[in-house]
Amino acid sequence: MIPAAAVVLAIGALVAAIARAALADDDTSPPxxxxxxxxxxxxxxxxxxxxxxxxxxxxxxxxxxxxxxxxxxxxxxxxxxxxxxxxxxxxxxxxxxxxxxxxxxxxxxxxxxxxVPPCQTDTEPPTSPTAVSATAAGTSVTIRWNAASDNLGLAGYEITRNGAPAGSVAGADTTSFVDSGLAPNTRYEYRVLAKDNQDNRSTPSEPAVVTTGAGCATPLCAVTQVATDNDVPWGLVQLPDGSVLYSRRDAGDIVRLDPVTGAKTTVGEIRDAESTDGEGGLMGLAVAPDFAADPWLYVMHTATSDNRVVRVRYTGGALSGDPQVLLSGMPRNKFHNGGRLRFGPDGKLYIASGDGQNGSWAQDLKNLAGKVLRINPDGTIPSDNPFGNAVWSYGHRNPQGLAFDSRGRLWEQEFGNSVTDETNLITRGGNYGWPACEGTTGNCANSVAPKYTYRTTDASCSGIAIVRDALYVACLRGTRLYRATITAQGTLTGMESFLSGTYGRLRTVEPTNDGHLWLSTSTVGDKDSIPGNSNEKLFKVTLGR
Structure with missing residues (x-):
């Protein structure tokens, strides 16, 4: 027989559990x-x-x-x-x-x-790579070599061009590198160094000498540095007059850049923008197609309690008036804030919202976290949105890249957790699986499959741009720019990698007015929200075929 005292305790525990559950149902306050x-x-x-x-x-x-x-x-x-x-x-x-x-x-x-310290102290460098060759195709050069060896294991290779760093590749099995955007009819000398996991480097290989052709024959023809900044450039738009506006994430201000002279002018700041001691702050920018007649600048930023989208007038080369809040209530956190904005061919504003480090929110259609959102330019909800609110698609972890192709289809770039990142083709009302599904791993039966997946070590990509139905993907951890062709059927073919390790972590890629690319780095101080402790570059990338 169960003692009466035990019965009383069990009933008390049950009552307490029921009470906690009832309280939880009405609980909207976070710890x-x-x-x-x-x-x-x-x-x-x-x-x-x-x-x-x-x-x-x-x-x-x-x-x-x-x-x-x-x-x-x-x-x-x-x-x-x-x-x-x-x-x-x-x-x-x-x-x-x-x-x-x-x-x-x-x-x-x-x-x-x-x-984290190494498990075993290693002072022995790898052997030098051998049989280094360099082959030119127009203004692009492919370097190949035989693998080096190391007593504990190789981490990758570094490539130099005329004695200066040209790029790097990770992993012991990668033994080629493409160097793009070179000058025509120019002689270059390449050497390759092997590196181990404790940063011991081999002696340089024997040189491989090559002369480029008379013109560009590859997708990426030239990379020209336009400016530098000591903060993290995040959102970027080019205006009809050719000038560029970009947001400085940690500093909370917006800069006008003259891409011809490189001159920079601060045009204003978003006073309510707040940092998160991580990756929140002043993020995406967008302008509507009718900007010349109606000059609103659209901004996504982290505030004290949430992430929000505002718009502010840009007149006379400066921000004027107080920002109008168009959409608020997107949960914020140290990471996973999303942040990208893009106007669609339908005239609506599309917004990438992160899951706020709460995966369950991505599946909650009443919550704005972990979604691609869609609003009218004045902040109202379009009548044809699938759920009667701002939600356009859901089940996203930390989407940041948004871009439309020539057929009006929306593409999205998303950070995975530790398995795979993904490029998605967004459909109205689509469920993209997070947190049950990461890429194609997990319980993915009821979710829209990604169009392309990447190992997180090769990707962690933030921005995307589409030019002539070619998709360009800017990657942070992967330190490279991917390119793929978008087919009429909505698939990606011919994925190529450019600028691997050449400029470090790449954050933002945007189309130029004349059919090329803007590209920015995010290499230093991009996880701490401290203003002015970065060392970043902005480039114009000239495209070929």
Whole structure:
């Protein structure tokens, strides 16, 4: 027989659970951000992350641990310390979010930077690559070599052109590199160095000498640096008069760039833009096709409590008047804010909204997180939106690239967590699977399949642009620019990689008025929200075929 006291305790526990569930159903308040995040016991394989408890009106159910926007693990709400697996030699930023039973997610803790030591000290450099050759095709050169060897394992190769860095490739098995945008009828000397996981470098290979042809015969013909900036250029638009406006994410202001002279002028700031100690801030820009007659500049930015889209007049070379809030209530967090804007051929404004580090929101049609959104230029909801609100498609993790092809189809670029990134063709009301499905991995049966997937190590791409039905994809972690042809059937063919490692992390790519590309880097200080601690470049890319 069960003791009466045990029965009473069991009933009490059941009643308490029912009460908590009832409270959770009505709970819309997130927990407070965890505090006092700290790392200890760091080895080459593990680290302990600890933090002080969050508070919540109902109770913290879980803590989610991330590094640099990638989810690592979740622990129960009563746990305030956990041991994490790490990668030897990695440089990560760790942080933690609190989550309650209703699925409300807190803002993130402060970031804890770690530098993981190697498991074995290595001072022996790799052997030099051999049989280096260089072949020109117009103003593009392909360099090939035989693999080097290393006592512990190769990390990749670095390529020099006339003694200066030309680019790099990762992995021991990649033994070729394409150098594009070179001068015609010019002699170049290439050497290749092997690198191991502890940054030991081989001696340079023997040189391979080649002379380029008389003209460009490849998709990418020239890359010309137009300007530099000490903040992170994020959104970028070219105006009808040829000038360029770009947002500085951490500084919160907008700059006018004369692409002919390189002269820059600050045209105004968005006063309500706030950082997130990560990747939020002043993000996407867009102008409507009738900008010359009705000069509104559309801006997506992080505010104190949310992400929002505003518009502000741009007259006389400056922002004028107070911004009008068109759409608010998109959840914000340290990472996963989305941020890209694009006007469609239908005259509507399309918005890439991240999941705010809460995957369940991506499937909630009443929540604006993890979506591609669509609004009228004045902020009203179009009557033909599929769900009666701003949602156009859902099930997205952290979409950032948006672009339309010549047939009016919307393409989207999306960050995966740790498996695959994806390029999607967006359909009205489509479910793209997150969080159950990442790329083509997981429970993807009821979601729209991506048109192309990439390993996260080769991609982590932010911006896309379409010029003459060729898709260009700017990648951060992958440090390259992808190009593919869009077919009439809505597929991608002939995927190629350019500028691999040449300029570092690439953030934004946009079409120029004359049918080429603007391209910007995001190499330093792009995860800390500190204004003015970057070292970035803006380029014009001249396209060929």
């Amino acid at each position: 407070s951000a965890p505090t006092e995040a700290r790392a200890s016991d760091l080895t080459c394989r593990t680290v302990r992350l600890s933090w002080a408890a969050s508070s919540d009106d109902v109770g913290v159910a879980f803590y989610d641990i991330y590094h640099d926007g990638q989810h690592m693990t979740a622990v129960a709400g009563g746990t305030l310390s956990t041991v994490l697996d790490v990668v030897p030699g990695a440089r990560w930023g760790l942080y933690v979010n609190a989550r309650d039973d209703a699925g409300n997610v807190s803002q993130a803790s402060a970031t804890v930077p770690i530098e």
